[in-house]
Amino acid sequence: MPELPEVEITVRGLTPALLDRRIARVEVRRARMRRPFPSGLAERLTGARVTALGRRGKYGTISTDRGDSIVFHLGMSGRWRIDPVEIGRHDHLVLETAESGVLSLNDPRRFGFVDVTATDRLAAYAPFAAMGPEPLGDGFHAADLGERLRGRTGAVKAALLDQRVVAGLGNIYVCEALHMAGVEPATPAGVVPGAKLSLLVDSVRAVLNAAIAAGGSTIRDYARPDGELGYFARQWRVYGREGEACGCGGVVVRRAEGGRSTFLCPACQPPVGKARVRGR
């Protein structure tokens, strides 16, 4: 579930609960999610003070005054909870700060994971080093995207889901951005026209910013007991709207590709060949 906006909101929600606070107690209730927790996780954290929180793509980071950074990924169903009413079987890691706030990492499907790396080598952390530019940063622009897509024959949708091309996008926001840009998801990545690449860059930024704004508007809820970070109301134009009317008057359809659903409006997102018969 969590894509970049959800992780961003999670990190923002965790910040007031963790920043500059000392972790008084750590409870590892299940020693692994997708992968085993790093050894000595509880010892590394207990007594440490949190010095920074951050995000890279869909990953969140929590740095401490011991030079360690906890890296977490929420997978499909992960979420952090603040002062949960009760700790259940899906709460795998529980942190308690000296100020008595309780945070729990809850993940029913356990596709998420927790890792530790040295803060001064965070950029070299393998998944980060291989990752493409942050879509909301200066490094994400049409020229660079075109460079990364050049020669790729697979669907542009699959390429945008590839974290090495651009960081943080998942199925929902890729569907939304392709719709906003009017790009047919199955278009071979390498043949998307330059003008469409510019539109795509703008659309990716727009859908992500709108989602973060929507989450940000409810972030105060996270400061309350049992606040669940990572989920917030959102309105999508095509995702999950199979059979519904698109704003253009067309009808949203759903396709299964590679075992995943793609939502699009065929009227807004015609195949490239249909949109421009002979480009040159």
Next chain:
DNA sequence: ATGTCCACCTGCTGGC
């Protein structure tokens, strides 16, 4: 190297 398929795990929903 790139593209495609599948496994990992649990919970929820819709159809019968």
Next chain:
DNA sequence: TGCCAGCAGGTGGACA
């Protein structure tokens, strides 16, 4: 009401 198939926002390993 109950059961079961199908589906879910991600990643990464195996294979062509």
